[in-house]
Amino acid sequence: MTKNLTLFDIDTEDIQELLNRHFEDWVAFRQASTSRARHERPLLDESIHVYREMWQAFAAFCAERQLTLPDVTVTDLETFLTIRGSGPDAWRPRQTTRGPDLTARYANRYLVLINKITQFIAKREGIEPNRAALLLRERPEYRFAEAADKDPPPDYLNELQARVLIAYLTRAPQADAGEKFTWKTARDRTAVSLMLGAGLSPGDVRSLKLDGVITEGGRKAGVPWKLAVEGNGNSPARETPIADWAGRQLAFWLRVRAEQGIPGTYVFPATMKGNQWSHSRCFESSREVLENAKLGKDAGGLYKLRHTFALRQLRKGKSEEDVARWLGLLDINGMVRYRRIVISYQDVV
Structure with missing residues (x-):
């Protein structure tokens, strides 16, 4: 029987399970939404698959360091993005990057995902949200990562x-x-x-x-x-x-x-x-x-x-x-x- 875990009553070995459950709860919330706002409406199956893979890598990183969502700092996120860009391996598949480092655009999407789920869980649990991902996104390289001139042209077959x-x-x-x-x-x-x-x-x-x-x-x-x-x-x-x-x-x-x-x-x-x-x-x-x-x-x-x-x-x-x-x-x-x-x-x- 699965334990009913909370952010304040948790064993180290349960961190990854809890974080992955947070993701599934967020997905369930989005899929049940009737909002037409882009940041709230249901997700495509392909998006869920990619986001789940991204989040599971983050959950593994946090579990290795005994971090729950309230504990994550800007430095932790910087470390995670550095590790994420040094793959590939089972936890670090780089689906949308080229070369040894994460693109600023992909890193920004990681921070957006982490922030969205962090905010969702904080609101549900009635606690102060962790602002680490939000703060890191204020840096120019991430803030303007989605600008049109930063958007790489799509890959296509010649x-x-x-x-x-x-x-x-x-x-x-x-x-x-x-x-x-x-x-x-x-x-x-x-x-x-x-x-x-x-x-x-x-x-x-x-x-x-x-x-x-x-x-x-x-x-x-x-x-x-x-x-x-x-x-x-x-x-x-x-x-x-x-x-x-x-x-x-x-x-x-x-x-x-x-x-x-x-x-x-x-x-x-x-x-x-x-x-x-x-x-x-x-x-x-x-x-x-x-x-x-x-x-x-x-x-x-x-x-x-x-x-x-x-x-x-x-x-x-x-x-x-x-x-x-x-x-x-x-x-x-x-x-x-x-x-x-x-x-x-x-x-x-």
Whole structure:
């Protein structure tokens, strides 16, 4: 039976458990929120996954030093950010950094997360909130980290990389090479196809339903040409077009799915029983596709596909309003990241 822990009655070995429980309580609070304010509304599954990984690293750091939230100082946070940037290891995966140090932008996001959860717990427990993260964020390198000129351009596939990936995703099984091709192989390649060819996020892929695949009205009978994607806390319901090659790949996967007799409503089920694909398995399976296509397994690689889709549409002359809607962006200002690349006339497929 789990003990009912508080900030003032705690054993050293329970610190990490308590801090991780704080995170889950904060997530539950956000997911139950009906507020439209960005800092209060429900979180995307992908965001929860990343935040949980970030917070667990912080919880491990605190447990090693016997620190509860009221104990954390500015110096502690500086030490943590230094250690966090010296990875990678099991507790320090650097998903959004380059080089040996954390970027100021990523460090600032860490401080924002720590401050939000600290404030949430303090309010719930009726205690004075720890201001260490807030104070550290006042430093110029963090205060202006989210400024437009500090926002790095999105990673994307250049024309050659995209064509190599498309060729891999759509090729027939290489029987003479002894290539193993199962229904999961077809599923995984098609999921990646929709990230690149329709701008879906991994969360969109996981939640996509069969009735959201639209074939009627397309240029070729039986080939999907757009998708109806369900909304969530941070993204409205929307329709998005599918590239011709990705539509053909989706049609192939749907035939495989039907031949296997897989039940349920999810386009990309986790098992033959039709269960929903988990975040972690979708992420790992999709990254393995990129690795097998010789594009590497670097973190953030899946969102390169979505960014490439957006840039391709903009280069084709589609409006920022249309592309933002297809991506499910609530704020069109998010398109400024792509605008700088398009204006510079860099190559995209």
